[in-house]
């Protein structure tokens with residue numbers, strides 16, 4: 001597949017140029033005005049070409065509970081989520097399709113799916129998500145969500161003595177499962193990568209982290225986890241390790257330039273230095289942090305310390321959508337209220353770089369993805385600048401990030417393959433998907449979660465709410 005985009009607007013350091021971009025196979029091969037036409041001609045007139053963004057942290061199957069879960073902090077929200085989570089692999093497939101489509105239509109060409117596994121059907125769950133992502137054609141980084149402690153272990157004990165049911169699957173069996181997933185599904189050249197993804201310090205033993213480090217080193221896999229999303233997790237880390245979670249993860253060797261960490265709300269200055277030294281990546285999920293009352297991550301401090309930061313939507317039941325442009329907007333301007341020095345605020349152009357190159361760095365692919373550069377992969381999004389939400393003509397990137405862009409993605413390519421044309425996904429039948437998502441669900445309002453009932457008194461006590 002080869003094509004030439006003509007007369008398209010590209011961002012330069014301080015402005016824009018109108019130029020041509022040539023793609024041969026999966027790579028960008030030339031950028032200059034009036035190039036010889038190679039392959040298909042794409043008219044880029046009045047359109048802006050940007051590198052595809054990455055939805056760098058989500059949980060696709062949460063789509064089935066979006067807009068539904070009670071207004072709770074993470075620990076209680078999670079209890080309700082899991083009480084109603086039992087899914088089948090067909091639903092996993094459909095919600096992965098939905099996540100891919102919404103990501104693409106809001107500027108993303110890659111998704112990092114911290115995939116919740118159906119107990120007893122773990123590999124089938126992964127296979128279903130892989131099938132969905134390959135059918136759509138989005139670049140997929142599947143991070144099978146693993147833990148080896150039961151949900152109640154994720155709450156700090158406080159003054160109480162707590163005992164927890166053992167997790168239903170052993171640490172060794174969990175690691176074997178991840179290794180089998182790598183053998184079956186890790187095909188980066190085909191657009192599907194597997195990551196090791198212990199959910200976080202709150203539900204994982206050191207044995208699980210260490211096993212993941214070993215797999216990551218052996219198979220050259222990236223690492224992905226939640227980190228200090230809530231105040232409760234900060235307390236838990238002190239109880240569990242007697243030091244901060246970040247210090248502990250550094251000691252056991254989990255951090256590094258292939259490690260991306262979702263949320264990072266409750267870090268102290270020493271923790272931030274450690275993330276910078278280890279070249280770890282922070283995935284900023286501003287909408288779920290607001291929805292769950294987790295807090296405002298100190299993103300400007302990260303940037304000042306030289307920590308790489310990118311954006312994620314997080315799962316659709318703590319957001320409750322998969323609109324990447326919305327996450328980028330809120331994730332940028334939210335911090336204007338945390339720091340009076342406006343010189344450190346995030347500009348629209350910086351936000352675009354964080355969402356593209358920042359994510360590529362966190363996935364150890366900065367040499368291949370994240371910018372419109374000759375030799376890099378053609379993961380590209382073409383925005384229609386004549387769209388109602390992007391007129392009148394001002395600064396295209398300024399309005400794309402700070403405005404409320406709606407239906408603005410004209411075309412998308414992943415690995416040089418066009419998967420959106422004329423604002424329509426070309427690879428799957430989105431109308432059929434819409435119908436299936438509708439018919440396999442029902443209106444729902446109040447639900448009684450037994451696990452929430454079990455947890456709530458202890459949660460309120462330990463968090464000082466009683």
Ligand SMILES: [Zn+2]
Pocket residue numbers: 057058059114226262314315
């Ligand atoms: Zn998450």
